[in-house]
Amino acid sequence: xxxxxxxxxxxxxxxxxxxxxxxxxxxxxxxxxxxxxxxxxxxxxxxxxxxxxxxxxxxxxxxxxxxxxxxxxxxxxxxxxxxxxxxxxxxxxxxxxxxxxxxxxxxxxxxxxxxxxxxxxxxxxxxxxxxxxxxxxxxxxxxxxxxxxxxxxxxxxxxxxxxxxxxxxxxxxxxxxxxxxxxxxxxxxxx
Numbered sequence: 001x002x003x004x005x006x007x008x009x010x011x012x013x014x015x016x017x018x019x020x021x022x023x024x025x026x027x028x029x030x031x032x033x034x035x036x037x038x039x040x041x042x043x044x045x046x047x048x049x050x051x052x053x054x055x056x057x058x059x060x061x062x063x064x065x066x067x068x069x070x071x072x073x074x075x076x077x078x079x080x081x082x083x084x085x086x087x088x089x090x091x092x093x094x095x096x097x098x099x100x101x102x103x104x105x106x107x108x109x110x111x112x113x114x115x116x117x118x119x120x121x122x123x124x125x126x127x128x129x130x131x132x133x134x135x136x137x138x139x140x141x142x143x144x145x146x147x148x149x150x151x152x153x154x155x156x157x158x159x160x161x162x163x164x165x166x167x168x169x170x171x172x173x174x175x176x177x178x179x180x181x182x183x184x185x186x187x188x189x190x191x
Contacts, residue, residue, distance in 0.1 A: 013025065054105065054109060063092055067093075070092045077133060085116075085120070086116050087117050090116055098143055099145075100145055100147055101143040101150070103141040114134060129184075132183050136179035137180065142172045144169055
C-alpha cells in the first residue's frame with residue numbers, strides 16, 4: 001500500500017510540474033497537515049461524543065433491552081451467538097449505531113464484539129463466519145438516519161439535502177444485504 005501512495009504522490013507532482021501548477025502544488029502540500037488536523041479535531045469530537053453516548057447506553061442496560069427486540073433478526077444472521085451473551089449486546093449496539101448513522105462511532109463497538117467473539121471461539125486463530133459478517137455489516141453500515149454524513153456536511157458548510165436521505169437508506173440497505181449474502185454463499189472457509 002505504501003508503494004501505491006508513493007506512486008500516486010509522484011504522479012501528482014509530475015503532473016503539477018508539467019501543467020505549470022507548481023505554485024498551487026506547493027501551497028496545497030503545505031496546507032495538507034493543517035487541513036488534516038482540523039478534520040481530525042472536528043470529526044474526532046463527533047466520534048468521542050457518540051462513543052460516550054453508546055457506552056452510557058450499554059452500561060445503563062438500554063442496549064440490553066433493545067437487543068431483545070433485535071434478536072429475531074440477529075438470530076438469522078449470527079447463528080452461533082446466544083441471546084444473553086455480551087457478544088449479542090455488542091452486536092446490537094453496533095447495529096443501533098449504524099441505524100442511527102454513526103458509522104465511525106460504531107467501529108469501536110464492533111471491535112469489542114469481535115474481541116468477545118474471539119474469546120468465545122474454540123479455534124482462536126481462524127475467524128468465524130459471524131466475525132466476517134459483523135465486519136461486513138459494519139463496513140456497509142445500514143442506516144436510517146445518516147448522522148455522520150450530515151454532521152460532516154455541516155462542518156464544511158455544505159448544503160444538507162434532505163432529499164438524499166431516502167437514497168442513503170436504500171443504498172446502505174442494499175449494500176448490507178448483498179455483503180451478508182456474499183459471506184453466506186462464499187464464506188465456506190469460515191465455517
